[in-house]
Amino acid sequence: MAxxxxxxxxxxxxxxxxxxxxxxxxxxxxxxxxxxxxxxxxFLAYPLALxxxxxxxxxxxxxxxxxxxFQNFVSLSKDSVFWLSVFNTIFYTVAASAVxxxxxxxxxxxxxxxxxxxxxxxAIVLLPFVVPTVLSAIAFWWIYDSQFSIISWVLIKxxxxxxxxxxxxxxxxxxxxxxxxxxxxxxxxxxxxLLAGLQTISPSLYEAANLDGATNMQRFRHITLPMLSxxxxxxxxxxxxxxxxxxxxxxxxxxxxxxNSTHLMxxxxxxxxxxxxxxxxGAAISNAMIPFLVAxxxxxxxxxxxSRWQQGGRD
Amino acid sequence: xSNFDRRSVLKAGLGGAALLAGPGIVPVRAAEWTxxxxxxxxxxxxxxxxxxxxxxxxxxEQTKKFSEKTGVKVKLEAESWExxxxxxxxxxxxxxxxxxxxxxxxxPHKFPEKLIDMTDVADYLGAKYGGWYPVAERYGKKGxxxxxxPQGATGGCLNYRISHVKAAGFDEFPKDxxxxxxxxxxxxxxxxxxxxxxxxxxxxxxxxxxxALWAFGGKVVNDKNEVVIDSPETIAALEYVKELYAxxxxxxxxxxxxxxxxxxxxxxxxxxxxxxxxxxVGKNSTDPKQQEIAADTNHAPMPIGPVGVPTEQQxxxxxxGYKHSKYPKAVKEYIKFMWDKENYDAxxxxxxxxxxxxxxxxxxxxxxxxxxxxxxxxxxLKRSRDNGFAGDLGYASAxxxxxxxxxxxxAEAASGSAxxxxxxxxxxxxxxxxxxx
Numbered sequence: 209m210a211x212x213x214x215x216x217x218x219x220x221x222x223x224x225x226x227x228x229x230x231x232x233x234x235x236x237x238x239x240x241x242x243x244x245x246x247x248x249x250x251f252l253a254y255p256l257a258l259x260x261x262x263x264x265x266x267x268x269x270x271x272x273x274x275x276x277x278f279q280n281f282v283s284l285s286k287d288s289v290f291w292l293s294v295f296n297t298i299f300y301t302v303a304a305s306a307v308x309x310x311x312x313x314x315x316x317x318x319x320x321x322x323x324x325x326x327x328x329x330x331a332i333v334l335l336p337f338v339v340p341t342v343l344s345a346i347a348f349w350w351i352y353d354s355q356f357s358i359i360s361w362v363l364i365k366x367x368x369x370x371x372x373x374x375x376x377x378x379x380x381x382x383x384x385x386x387x388x389x390x391x392x393x394x395x396x397x398x399x400x401x402l403l404a405g406l407q408t409i410s411p412s413l414y415e416a417a418n419l420d421g422a423t424n425m426q427r428f429r430h431i432t433l434p435m436l437s438x439x440x441x442x443x444x445x446x447x448x449x450x451x452x453x454x455x456x457x458x459x460x461x462x463x464x465x466x467x468n469s470t471h472l473m474x475x476x477x478x479x480x481x482x483x484x485x486x487x488x489x490g491a492a493i494s495n496a497m498i499p500f501l502v503a504x505x506x507x508x509x510x511x512x513x514x515s516r517w518q519q520g521g522r523d
Numbered sequence: 524x525s526n527f528d529r530r531s532v533l534k535a536g537l538g539g540a541a542l543l544a545g546p547g548i549v550p551v552r553a554a555e556w557t558x559x560x561x562x563x564x565x566x567x568x569x570x571x572x573x574x575x576x577x578x579x580x581x582x583x584e585q586t587k588k589f590s591e592k593t594g595v596k597v598k599l600e601a602e603s604w605e606x607x608x609x610x611x612x613x614x615x616x617x618x619x620x621x622x623x624x625x626x627x628x629x630x631p632h633k634f635p636e637k638l639i640d641m642t643d644v645a646d647y648l649g650a651k652y653g654g655w656y657p658v659a660e661r662y663g664k665k666g667x668x669x670x671x672x673p674q675g676a677t678g679g680c681l682n683y684r685i686s687h688v689k690a691a692g693f694d695e696f697p698k699d700x701x702x703x704x705x706x707x708x709x710x711x712x713x714x715x716x717x718x719x720x721x722x723x724x725x726x727x728x729x730x731x732x733x734x735a736l737w738a739f740g741g742k743v744v745n746d747k748n749e750v751v752i753d754s755p756e757t758i759a760a761l762e763y764v765k766e767l768y769a770x771x772x773x774x775x776x777x778x779x780x781x782x783x784x785x786x787x788x789x790x791x792x793x794x795x796x797x798x799x800x801x802x803x804v805g806k807n808s809t810d811p812k813q814q815e816i817a818a819d820t821n822h823a824p825m826p827i828g829p830v831g832v833p834t835e836q837q838x839x840x841x842x843x844g845y846k847h848s849k850y851p852k853a854v855k856e857y858i859k860f861m862w863d864k865e866n867y868d869a870x871x872x873x874x875x876x877x878x879x880x881x882x883x884x885x886x887x888x889x890x891x892x893x894x895x896x897x898x899x900x901x902x903x904l905k906r907s908r909d910n911g912f913a914g915d916l917g918y919a920s921a922x923x924x925x926x927x928x929x930x931x932x933x934a935e936a937a938s939g940s941a942x943x944x945x946x947x948x949x950x951x952x953x954x955x956x957x958x959x960x
Contacts, residue, residue, distance in 0.1 A: 268918050270615035270634025283956060288949065289926075354774020355786045376722075376777030379940070463723035465927075466776035467934045482609045483925035484957075485633045485918050487616075 262491035269485040280492035289468050290493065293476040297497075299383060300472060301451045304390040308447055309440075311391065312398025317432075319399070320406045330400070337396035345460035348389040352376050352461070376462055379469030386470050389457050394450070398443055405439030406432070437511075445508035449501055473497050556647050556859060564853035565596040569611075570625035571604035571840065574677075574800040578874035582861075585870060589860045595853045604677075604838075605725050605780075608925075614845060622848035623857065628924070629662065629909070629916040631671040631843040638670045639844035639851045644858050645669035652864060652884035656904040659881035661916060662839050672858050676837035677798045678879035678903035679730045680822040687715040687793035687819075696823040700738055703826040704766055710793050711770035717794035718771050718786060720778035721934045726838050727780050728930045729910070731796045731825070733836035735767075736760050736929060737908060738828025743923055743954050744914035750958050752932075753951035759829075761936040761943035768937035776934055788813050796825070799900050803875050822899040824906055833906035840878065879903035919957040928953045 229235045263280055267273025284290045319330055336344065351358055352375035360372040375385045409432065417427045455474040458464065464471035464479065471479075473493055481490020568586070573579035579601065586597050600621070602610065607626040614620030615634035631638055645663055649655050655663070659673035681696070688696060691709035707717045720727040736742065741757035744750055768775070772792060774782075783795040788805055790812065795801075805817030825835050844854035860866060864885060871878065872890045876897040880886060881904055891901040911920030923929070932950035935941040941949065 268633065269612040270637045287953075287956065289953065352777075353785075354777055354782070355772075355789065355791050372773065374774050374777070377774045378776070382777065462777065463779060465722040465934075467931050467938070467940060468927075479926060480922075482612050484922035485612065485925065486922055486957075 259491050259494055262487055263495040264492075265488045267487040267491075269482070269487055273488055276488070280489050281496070284489070284492060284496065289471065290476065290496075292468055293464075293471040293473050293493075294496075296383065296470060297452060297472045297474075298500075300387055300390065300454070300470075301448055303384075303387045304394065304451050305444065305448050307387075307391045308394045308398050308451075309444060311395050312443075313402055315395065315399035316402035316406055317428075319403050330403075333399055334396045336393050337400075341393065341456040342460055344393055345389065345457045348385075348392075348457075349461045352385050377466055379466060382462055382466060382470050386458055386461055389461060390451060390454060393457065394447060397450075398447055401443045402436065402439060405436050405443075408439075409435045441508045441511045445504055448504045452497065452500060452504070558643070558852050558855050558859070560593055560595050560853035560856045561850045564594075564850035565598070566622040566848065566850050566853050566857065567598045567600070567620075568623045568625070568857070569600045569602060569607060569621040571607060571627070571677075572601040574798065575803055575874055575877050578870065578877055581870045581873035585861055585866050586857075588866075589857055592860070593853070593856055595850070595856065597857065604840075611843075614847075618845075618847040620845070620847075622850060623842060623844045623854045625674055625840055625842045627841065628839055629911060629921045631841055632665060632916040633918055633921050635665040635670045637846055639846055639848065639854060641669040641672050641844065641855065641858070642667075644855050644862075645672055647859065648672070648862050648882065652882045654883070655881055656883060656907075658837075658839070658904050658907045658909055661909040661911075662841055671841040671843040672862065673881035673904075674840040674842055674862075675878035675880050676839045676903050676907065677726070677877060678900040679726070679796050679798055679835070679837055680824055680899045680903070681794060682787060682797045682801050682820055682822055683794040684715065684816070684819050685821050687713065690715070696821070698826055700763065700826050700828040704763065704770075707767055707770040707794065715793040716770060716772040717767075718775050718778070718783060718792045719767075719796055720780065720783055721768070721775045721930065721937060722778045722782075723927050723930065724778055724780045724782075727783060727796055728778070728927070729924055730836050730838065732764075732930050732933045733908075733910060733912075734825045734834055735764050735828075735933065737834035737836070737912065738826075738830060739763060740828075740830050742913050743929065743950075744911075744919075744958060746913045748914040748919070748958055750951050750954045752929075752954055753947045757932075757947045757950075758943045761933065761946060764933050765937050765939075765943065776938055788816060790816060799875060799877050799897065802896060803877070821896055824899050824902075834908060835903065835906045836910055837879065837903045837907040839881075839904070839907070839909075876900050914958075919954075922957040923954050926953065926957075 230239075262273070264275055264277060265273035266276050266279070315333055319326065319333065323329060350356065354372060354374055354377055357372060357375060359375075360369065363369045364372070374381060376382045413431050413435070414427055417431055422430070453474050454472060455478065458470055458472050458475045459478070462470045464475050468476075473496065477490045477493035477497075479490075480493060481487045484490075570582070573582075583599055586599050589595065590597050604627050607624060608630055610620065611624050611626050611630050612633070614624070615637045618637075641663070645655070646669075655673065663669045663671050663673050683696065687710060688706065691706055691713055693702075693706050693709070697703045697706050710717050719731045721732075722728060736752075736757060739756050739760035741752065741754055741760045743752045772786065783792060783797055784801050784804070786792045787795055787797070787801050788808075799822070802817050802820050802822070805813040805820065808814055808817070824833065827833055842858055844851060844858075848854055861870075867880070867885060868888045868890075871880070871885070871888050876890050877900075879900050879902070880888075883905070886901055891898055909916055909920075910924050911917065914920065928950050931953075932946045935949070936943045936946040
């Protein structure tokens with residue numbers, strides 16, 4: 209145990225309260241935490257609290273607004289466009305996250321094998337993640353263009369279709385189109401993170417399984433998947449959060465159209481708050497996203513707390 | 524006596540002077556301008572991003588001249604006009620940002636108390652140049668004060684292929700909605716279709732949808748700001764647009780503001796609503812195909828519907844200064860300089876008539892008659908209504924437009940995802956959420 213030297217006090221002078229406080233380990237520790245706490249309060253807690261507050265007010269752009277309680281939420285509960293955006297957001301998140309997980313896991317398993325040009329392939333897999341979102345959104349906007357779509361052009365040239373596909377002009381086509389764009393963009397994150405997880409699994413487990421005569425599927429089911437569970441939980445939590453709150457892809461490709469069929473809660477919140485000028489309602493829509501996000505985080509959090517699950521067991 | 528203030532006395536004086544000046548009894552006094560910019564003033568101006576490079580270059584050149592003349596430093600920035608709205612909103616909310624924004628439509632009516640009173644500039648320009656178009660005044664004024672100075676409108680007219688319209692059996696472009704529908708049907712039959720944006724296209728979709736609604740007597744609100752969009756007139760407009768939509772090129776439900784430009788210049792469209800930019804870009808293009816399309820292009824005002832008067836909705840540009848500016852006098856001086864006829868005219872020539880003027884006195888600019896294809900854009904503000912029609916401009920009118928209530932209504936009815944009656948009822952329900960506040 210470390211022994212602290214007694215402070216030397218100049219003869220004839222008593223140490224001040226301030227300098228004595230700095231001699232306390234507890235006080236010093238607290239002082240070191242102040243910057244971190246200040247950053248958390250300023251950049252995380254305050255905006256969140258302000259968002260909550262705005263959602264409870266009728267604030268318009270440029271105006272102060274007044275407290276109206278849950279009136280924005282009551283009004284939203286009767287708003288068919290809001291409910292459509294809730295449906296769209298859930299559909300977008302579930303469809304995109306499921307496919308991203310499947311493709312990401314497949315790619316991770318593939319990249320974990322001994323492959324020629326493995327480093328180059330890994331770099332290529334990462335490319336969609338490197339491209340700025342808006343640029344990739346513009347690229348998809350062109351790919352889906354009703355008059356200039358490269359997909360339609362190729363299919364017509366191949367004689368497979370006779371007229372251009374209306375990717376973004378039909379509600380369901382548009383929903384699936386933006387889901388596809390999100391998948392393309394999100395797969396690298398899932399793949400690379402799962403690959404990192406795969407590389408932490410001890411090869412001795414697979415060697416033992418081989419000696420026991422386990423098939424590939426058995427090794428995947430009883431070693432890979434359980435050992436990867438914690439990282440899957442983390443990756444998918446992040447993936448779900450990022451997909452649920454997506455804004456740029458939708459705003460660039462469809463602006464929520466056609467007829468609001470691709471409006472997510474985030475894009476509707478922006479439209480109502482900034483374009484429409486109703487900051488209070490826009491904030492309320494953002495706040496309505498929080499329960500979904502918290503549920504996703506809690507699912508992952510409690511899952512990670514379970515030690516048996518972490519070790520690949522079942523509860 | 525209590526009703527007498529400086530402005531009413533001035534108005535009465537000007538009115539009397541005008542009466543006397545009419546028969547030549549006294550000479551008309553030139554409007555006076557006594558503003559002096561603050562010493563060492565420096566202002567930041569944010570304006571809409573150019574579609575025509577020469578226009579912006581001239582604007583920047585005039586700005587430089589202004590700085591040389593007055594000593595006021597100006598930092599000029601440009602953003603896509605759709606991106607200006609969020610920036611303007613943030614500037615109003617936080618009390619920081621550009622000193623002057625040249626944005627669109629009723630944005631200044633969302634935060635009028637944050638803006639510099641521009642009444643003196645508006646009165647000066649109005650008096651000097653014979654008055655503003657009524658719609659310009661509607662956009663510029665809140666109550667008795669001017670909160671913004673209209674710069675004009677990125678005029679929207681029908682852009683059409685001369686040869687295709689002729690081939691469809693029309694020697695002259697139809698002037699009414701019935702003839703317009705027949706033209707679109709004939710174009711479709713000839714496989715040279717029309718196409719109008721029905722996606723969330725702020726300029727083009729709102730522009731023609733509002734026109735269609737008003738042409739048949741429909742409106743979102745009446746003059747008491749009561750929502751009246753669920754009406755037989757609206758249903759008639761929806762039925763009409765449904766027939767029109769059947770003649771359009773596929774995909775318009777997904778179109779934003781740039782789709783029609785691309786499709787038109789690629790030869791896939793024969794008729795659309797747009798500014799003068801399609802023709803200008805085509806004319807200046809190095810691509811022979813685009814040059815040929817531009818040569819075969821002409822422009823026309825939107826047809827008149829059963830209401831019997833023009834019912835266009837134009838993308839009106841408005842300049843508004845913020846109270847947070849340290850140099851409000853410099854802001855006003857800048858507007859006065861840039862709007863001065865000599866400077867405005869020179870800029871207009873460079874823009875090739877891209878901006879329809881807000882003051883009828885500016886109509887004598889030779890650019891409007893330099894080519895008959897430009898002339899229809901001259902009178903856009905004369906034919907236009909404000910987007911709050913028939914109610915007030917403000918938060919609710921901006922929100923209804925920003926939330927695409929009218930566009931979605933037409934898209935629902937046209938695409939068959941709702942009947943016209945259902946679409947009108949849903950639009951009314953959505954509009955009421957804004958207007959009941």
